[in-house]
Amino acid sequence: MKTPFNVRNVVAAMVVAGLLLLPLYTSLSGNVFALTLFTRIVIFALAASSLNLIMGYGGMMSFGHAAYLGIGGYAVGILAAEGIGSGFIQWPVALATSALFALVIGALSLRTRGVYFIMITLAFAQMAYYVASGLARYGGDDGLTIYKRSDFAGLINLSNRVQFYYLCVFCLLGGLYLIWRVVNSRFGMVVQGLRSNEARMQAIGFPATRYRLVCFVIAGTVCGLAGALLANNTDFISPAVMYWTRSGDLMVMVILGGMGTMFGPVIGAIVYLVLEEFLSQVTEYWALIMGPLLLLIVLFGRGGIVGLLERGRHG
Amino acid sequence: MLLVVEQFLNGLQFGLLLFLLAAGLTLVFGIMDFVNLAHGSLYMMGAYFAATFVAWTGNFLLGIVLALGATLLLGIVLEFVALRHLYGRDHLDHVLATFGLILFFNDAVRLIWGPAGLALSLPAWLTVPVAILPGIYYPAYRLAIIAVALAVALMLYLVVMRTRIGMLIRAGASNREMIGALGINIQLLYTLVFGLGAALAGLAGLMQAPILTVQIGMGENILILAFVIIVIGGIGSIRGAFLAAIFVGMIDTLGRAFLPDLLRKVLSSAAASTAAPALSSMLIYLVMAIVLVVRPEGLFPANKR
Numbered sequence: 001m002k003t004p005f006n007v008r009n010v011v012a013a014m015v016v017a018g019l020l021l022l023p024l025y026t027s028l029s030g031n032v033f034a035l036t037l038f039t040r041i042v043i044f045a046l047a048a049s050s051l052n053l054i055m056g057y058g059g060m061m062s063f064g065h066a067a068y069l070g071i072g073g074y075a076v077g078i079l080a081a082e083g084i085g086s087g088f089i090q091w092p093v094a095l096a097t098s099a100l101f102a103l104v105i106g107a108l109s110l111r112t113r114g115v116y117f118i119m120i121t122l123a124f125a126q127m128a129y130y131v132a133s134g135l136a137r138y139g140g141d142d143g144l145t146i147y148k149r150s151d152f153a154g155l156i157n158l159s160n161r162v163q164f165y166y167l168c169v170f171c172l173l174g175g176l177y178l179i180w181r182v183v184n185s186r187f188g189m190v191v192q193g194l195r196s197n198e199a200r201m202q203a204i205g206f207p208a209t210r211y212r213l214v215c216f217v218i219a220g221t222v223c224g225l226a227g228a229l230l231a232n233n234t235d236f237i238s239p240a241v242m243y244w245t246r247s248g249d250l251m252v253m254v255i256l257g258g259m260g261t262m263f264g265p266v267i268g269a270i271v272y273l274v275l276e277e278f279l280s281q282v283t284e285y286w287a288l289i290m291g292p293l294l295l296l297i298v299l300f301g302r303g304g305i306v307g308l309l310e311r312g313r314h315g
Numbered sequence: 316m317l318l319v320v321e322q323f324l325n326g327l328q329f330g331l332l333l334f335l336l337a338a339g340l341t342l343v344f345g346i347m348d349f350v351n352l353a354h355g356s357l358y359m360m361g362a363y364f365a366a367t368f369v370a371w372t373g374n375f376l377l378g379i380v381l382a383l384g385a386t387l388l389l390g391i392v393l394e395f396v397a398l399r400h401l402y403g404r405d406h407l408d409h410v411l412a413t414f415g416l417i418l419f420f421n422d423a424v425r426l427i428w429g430p431a432g433l434a435l436s437l438p439a440w441l442t443v444p445v446a447i448l449p450g451i452y453y454p455a456y457r458l459a460i461i462a463v464a465l466a467v468a469l470m471l472y473l474v475v476m477r478t479r480i481g482m483l484i485r486a487g488a489s490n491r492e493m494i495g496a497l498g499i500n501i502q503l504l505y506t507l508v509f510g511l512g513a514a515l516a517g518l519a520g521l522m523q524a525p526i527l528t529v530q531i532g533m534g535e536n537i538l539i540l541a542f543v544i545i546v547i548g549g550i551g552s553i554r555g556a557f558l559a560a561i562f563v564g565m566i567d568t569l570g571r572a573f574l575p576d577l578l579r580k581v582l583s584s585a586a587a588s589t590a591a592p593a594l595s596s597m598l599i600y601l602v603m604a605i606v607l608v609v610r611p612e613g614l615f616p617a618n619k620r
Contacts, residue, residue, distance in 0.1 A: 061407060108604060112611040115350065115406060119546045120607045123600040126539065130600075134593020244539060248352075248414045255411050285426050291419025298412040299400055 007310050012263040015270070019169050023162045035161055041273045042168040043229045046175050048253040048265035050222035053179050055251070056260030057188065058215045059195030063118045064105075064125025065250050068098045068220045070132060070242035072227020077144045077237040087150030087158075091228050098224025099217050101128070106216035110209050122244055132239040143238025150232055158232055168229055172266070175222050180262055182218060191215045256297060258306030267305050320451055322572040323565075328457050330564020331464035335519035336537060337544040337556040338471060339512025345488040345551020347505055349398065350406050352413035354516050354541065355534025356420035357393075361386045361517025362524040362533065363424060366433040375438040382521050383514055390513020394506050402505065421531050432530035435521075460522050467518065468557060475553055484508060488551040540567075543603045549613030559614065563599055570595035 019042065026035040047069055054060040075094035084090065105124040112120055138144045149158040158164050182188045190211050193201045202208050231237045240246070249272070257268025275293075279286030301308050340354050364385045369378030393416075401412055437456055444452035475481035483504055486494045495501045520534070527533065544563050548555025574595045578587035606614060 055407075063410070108608050112607050115344075115550065116546060116607055116611055116613070118350075118406065118410075119542055120604060122539065123543065123603045123607075127597045127600045127604075130593045130596040133596070134590055136589035140589070245417075245535070248410070251407070252411055252414060255407060259407070285422045287418035287422035288426065291415040291417070291422070294415025294418070295397055295412045298404075298408045298415070299397070 008261065008263070008306065011267070011306070011309060015263055015266055016173070019172075023165055027162075032161070035165055037273070037277055039161075039165045039168055039233055040230075041270055042165070042172050043226050043233060044250070044253065044273060045266040045269035046168075046172045046229070047223050047226035048250050048257070048269045049172070049175055049179060050219045050226065051250050052254045052259060052261075052265040053182065053222070054216055054219040055254055056264070057183050057195070058191045058212060058219075060110075060212060060216060061114075061118045062109075062121040062216075062219075063244070063247050063251065064121035064123070064128075065219075065223060066244070066246035067105075067125035067128040067242050068102065068223035069227040069230055069246065070128060070237070070239065071098050071101055072224035072229075073231035073237035073241055074132060074135075074138070074144070074227075075224075076150060076228045076231040077146050078138055080146045080148060080150075081138060081144060085148050085151045087152045090150050091225070094228040095221050095224050098227065099221040102217045102220025103213070106213045106220070110212050110216065122247070125242055125247055126244060129239050129242040129244075132242060139238070141239060143236055143240070146231060146235045146237065149235065150228070164232070168233075171225060171229060175225065176262060176266070178218075178222065182215070183262075187211065187214070252294065256294075256304055258304030261304075261306045264304055264306045271305060317451055318572070320448070321453065322569055324447075324453055324457065324461070325572075326565035326568035327561065328461050328464075328564070329568050330561035331461055331468070332519050332523055333537070333540055333544055333564050334468060334557050334560035335464055335515045335522075336541040337548070337560050338468075338553060339515040340541050341545040341548065341551055341553065341556045342484065342488075342508050343512045344545060346484060346491070346508055347402050348406075348491070349402060350409040350413070351398070351512075352410060352538065353393070353416035353420065354512070355538030356417050357386060357390060357513045357516040357534070358520035358523075358537060359424065359529075359531070359534035360389055360420065361520030362435070362529040363428060363433065364517070365521035365524055366435040366529045367428075369435060375441075379521055383517055386517025386520075387510050387514040390517075391506060391510040393513070394509040398509070399502070399505065417535070424531050430531065432528035434528055435524040437525045456525060463518075463522065467515070471515075471553065480504075480507070540599065543599055546613055547603055547606050549615040552613070552615045555613060555615030563602070566598055566602060567595070570598045574598075 019038070022038055023035060026032060047065070050068075051062065051065045054062055072094040075097045076090045079085075079090045079093060105121065109117055109120045109124065133141050149164075152158070156163055156167060158167070183192070190201065190206050194206070194208050194211060198208055227241070230241065253268035253272050254265045255268070256272055257266065258264030275290065276286065279289055283289070297304075303311070336354065336358060339357075340351065343349050343351050343354070361382060364382035365379055367378075368381040368385070369375055372378050372381065397412070397416075401409055441456040441459060443455050445455045445458055447453045447458070473481075475484055483494060483499055486499075487501070487504060487508075491501070519537075523533075523537075540563060544559045545556055547563070548557075548559035571592075575587055575591035578591050578594070581587075582590065
């Protein structure tokens with residue numbers, strides 16, 4: 001059944017259309033809050049999608065992915081604090097720093113497997129967290145306020161809500177396109193092959209670690225972009241962005257939506273953050289409901305929401 | 316000299332406490348192959364139970380025994396209701412499910428005990444300083460922690476190495492399928508091990524409670540330390556967990572105590588006082604990263620085949 005109208009594609013098209021049309025709805029209804037919420041959601045969807053590239057397709061369970069959010073954010077924040085406001089400098093620096101960090105920790109972490117890999121990526125993220133806490137010049141524990149958003153020389157105004165939202169959506173779609181191209185390239189096939197059977201791939205002659213490392217760096221760089229967006233969105237960056245529970249949130253989004261599916265993490269981010277917002281309006285103790293809900297999803301909903309949708313379709 | 320002895324003992328005490336937490340974690344990890352992020356929540360619950368029961372009964376020892384029992388029970392219920400359905404699943408499922416449990420426990424505690432922390436005050440006989448060497452005094456309570464933790468470690472060693480249950484536990488750690496095939500009730504063994512781990516975590520939490528405040532999220536930082544320990548020590552190895560716990564406790568405590576002074580010798584004092592806390596917090600993760608890079612299976616891997 002190679003029709004373009006399978007469940008996955010229809011859902012993906014609906015999500016994209018919904019995200020693109022959202023500002024229309026908010027300007028008609030005057031509900032500005034929805035736009036603020038969805039700007040955040042789109043940014044986290046980008047971060048979760050990048051995690052999905054290594055976790056879902058590459059089989060690398062990184063528990064320190066939030067580190068790149070912080071690194072991208074701090075690159076923007078520190079440059080802004082030092083008086084360099086141009087986005088043409090800030091953003092490339094954010095991407096380059098994230099890529100460099102991913103290269104270093106990837107080269108060390110990829111020597112380990114399984115749970116050890118989960119833990120060593122966590123350790124590196126915690127180190128980044130403590131480094132940021134120690135940056136007394138840039139706010140230390142309290143974080144760093146960014147007084148002026150990245151300046152793109154009049155090309156786009158980041159302080160305009162709608163323009164910034166569309167920039168985020170553009171970055172998300174661009175990131176997804178990149179991931180899609182990577183996954184379906186020869187390179188992506190090798191990485192997925194390594195996930196299914198490393199010994200066989202090595203026997204054919206593929207250098208496992210090198211392929212994985214490149215994939216790891218791509219994911220880190222994309223997440224660094226999400227970090228730069230996040231810092232601009234909140235006008236603030238603090239070590240808390242890199243704390244291990246943040247990495248946990250990202251993992252939850254990926255698994256909730258459907259690991260190893262292109263739009264799963266996007267749906268996961270939407271559901272997770274909307275649910276969090278909705279429940280916290282109903283009750284102060286929203287996690288009391290969210291926690292067991294996650295447990296139930298793991299127990300009964302394998303394959304995440306995308307998996308659930310597909311199973312519902314086929315009976 | 317005084318400071319060195321004192322910090323050394325502090326490091327030992329912290330390390331032993333970490334061992335109690337890590338022992339349960341490494342058993343559950345090694346035997347059930349289960350990643351339990353909610354282990355830190357059990358640690359927190361132990362502390363909250365202790366604070367409640369001690370205030371309720373007015374007797375420190377009785378309150379602590381009740382709290383231990385309550386944590387044990389909580390662990391068994393948790394295993395029975397939810398976690399046993401997750402054995403054999405992917406590690407990621409474990410992470411997600413127990414991450415949900417952390418969220419749940421934190422808010423449950425906030426609902427029951429309120430957002431402010433609790434204090435667990437010590438009885439008078441535990442607050443006196445004891446002369447350990449002529450002229451060197453050390454708080455009796457911290458000595459008591461060292462003694463209790465050492466006793467528990469010894470008991471754990473004897474149970475695991477010298478009894479039939481311990482033999483099954485070790486067998487489970489090295490080959491799960493095989494001991495199931497040999498007719499051992501593996502379900503019961505799992506529940507037992509999980510309960511034991513929960514009780515150990517609770518014990519660590521309630522012993523730490525009088526030193527720090529009892530508060531929400533207290534289990535999360537220390538959970539990560541416990542994971543670092545079992546990864547350094549080698550998953551499933553009690554001996555590895557013990558040595559790694561002492562090692563990590565020492566590094567952390569001594570690093571925090573002496574690093575600022577050491578740094579001041581090479582850096583300006585302002586730079587040193589900002590860099591030192593961050594550096595000493597990082598130290599453990601640095602050690603773990605180095606260990607994993609050099610020996611990707613930890614220092615004492617349990618199941619050598």
